[in-house]
Amino acid sequence: MKFLIVFALALATASAFDLRSEDIQPRDIFVDTEGRITNGHDAAVGQFPYQVGLSLKVNALSSAWCGGSLIGNQWVLTAAHCTDGIASITVYLGATIRTSAEITHTVTKDNVIIHSDWNSKTLKNDISLIKIPSVTYTNKIKPVKLPAIASSYSTYTGDLVIASGWGRTSDSATAVAKQLQYAEMKVISNTVCKSTFGTTITASNLCVSTPDGVSTCNGDSGGPLVLKSNSVQIGLTSFGAAAGCEKGYPAAFTRVTSYLDWIKEHTGISY
Numbered sequence: 001m002k003f004l005i006v007f008a009l010a011l012a013t014a015s016a017f018d019l020r021s022e023d024i025q026p027r028d029i030f031v032d033t034e035g036r037i038t039n040g041h042d043a044a045v046g047q048f049p050y051q052v053g054l055s056l057k058v059n060a061l062s063s064a065w066c067g068g069s070l071i072g073n074q075w076v077l078t079a080a081h082c083t084d085g086i087a088s089i090t091v092y093l094g095a096t097i098r099t100s101a102e103i104t105h106t107v108t109k110d111n112v113i114i115h116s117d118w119n120s121k122t123l124k125n126d127i128s129l130i131k132i133p134s135v136t137y138t139n140k141i142k143p144v145k146l147p148a149i150a151s152s153y154s155t156y157t158g159d160l161v162i163a164s165g166w167g168r169t170s171d172s173a174t175a176v177a178k179q180l181q182y183a184e185m186k187v188i189s190n191t192v193c194k195s196t197f198g199t200t201i202t203a204s205n206l207c208v209s210t211p212d213g214v215s216t217c218n219g220d221s222g223g224p225l226v227l228k229s230n231s232v233q234i235g236l237t238s239f240g241a242a243a244g245c246e247k248g249y250p251a252a253f254t255r256v257t258s259y260l261d262w263i264k265e266h267t268g269i270s271y
Contacts, residue, residue, distance in 0.1 A: 040181035040214065045096045048164045050144035050224060050233075051180060052076050053092035053101070054130075058085065067165040067223025068130065069144045069233055073137065075267045076130040078222030079238055079254065080118040083109075083128045091132050094140035096180045098166045102140050105132045113266050115259070122200060126238045126254045129266055144224055144233045148271045149264075152257045156187045160228040161208060163237065163251075167220030183214045184228060185251075193250045196241065204258035206235045207250040217245035225253050 043051075052068035054076075068078035068091075076091060083089065086109055094102025107130065115125040135141060147154070164182040185208040193207035201207065206225070208215075216223070216237045225235030235253030243249060256263075264270040 040183035043096055043164060043180040043182050046140045047096075048180065048182065048224075049094070049138075049140050049142035051095075051164050052078075053095055053098060053166060054078060054082060054222065055090040055092070056082060056086045057088045057090070059087065065166065065219050066221045067167070067219075067237065069224040069236070070135075070141065071143050071146060071233075071263070072267055072269045073134045073143070074131055075269065076132060077224075077233075077236060077256075077263070078128055078130060079236055080114045080126045080128040081120065081123065081238070082222045083112045083114055083130065084118065084120060086112070089130060091130065093135060094138065096140075097178050098180070102138065103135060105135075107132055115262065123239055124202065125204065127236065127259050127262070129263070144226065145231065146260065146263065146269065146271055147232055147234060147257050149260050152260060154234075154257060155189070156206065156227070156234055157189045159187045161185055161187055161225050161234065162228050162231075163208075163216050163220065163223065163225050165216065165220035165223035165237065167217045167223070167237075177219065183216075185209065185214060188250060193252065196249050197252060200239075201252065204255050205238070206253045206255040208253070210245075210248055210251055213246035213248070215245045216240060216251045 050070045052070055054066040054068050056064045066082035068076045071077045088106055088108050090104055090106045092101035092104055111131045113129040115127050117125045162182055162184050166177040188207050188209050190201050194201045220237045223237045224233045226233045234256050238252050238254045240251045241249035
């Protein structure tokens with residue numbers, strides 16, 4: 001498992017890197033040197049009941065942190081770069097304070113479905129599923145809605161969206177993010193996004209602008225991007241500019257509408 005993927009992009013002005021955190025700590029101790037969403041807001045208890053935290057174990061000494069979303073009582077949606085190469089995952093459900101979850105489940109790599117066309121070099125098809133024991137829904141644990149298959153061709157350009165997660169608060173942050181964060185952003189066209197990331201951006205990506213240093217960052221990977229208007233999940237955090245999270249470059253997400261049939265095939269979930 002590569003904890004940091006950095007690659008040069010032809011015809012681009014910035015290089016892209018995935019947004020995992022990297023922790024080298026004993027089991028169940030999460031000292032995340034990457035922090036949380038930059039310049040976001042504290043989430044209230046139960047504000048994002050679909051938000052999931054993922055502690056990713058590679059071996060006894062090596063771990064990473066990602067986000068995800070609960071899409072059904074047995075399924076979590078996240079990024080492929082989070083689950084690629086892991087040995088086990090501890091899933092945190094119903095948490096606002098990062099490690100104070102209502103429920104946790106630890107599953108092995110056998111419970112992970114990574115998209116068969118995932119490419120770790122280009123970050124294409126950056127999506128995966130985690131199967132967990134069935135959970136009972138509460139005020140703090142509820143699934144997010146996915147787009148209807150009929151809306152597969154929506155671009156969402158100009159729409160207001162909300163990202164959430166325990167990722168990095170600033171490019172210089174070193175402290176653990178105890179409180180779930182969220183930030184409001186706006187979707188930009190893929191054409192505009194390509195001016196930064198070049199051909200790394202494809203139709204299966206979705207991008208947001210990051211004015212005033214408001215962005216997703218390391219530790220937010222795999223976490224949900226939902227429409228502000230109806231809380232439908234249209235993206236999951238994939239990568240950002242290696243130059244930094246507060247530099248004003250777009251943030252890139254996996255476009256959920258590109259994978260609705262894939263999700264339905266493996267989980268039976270569709271709208």
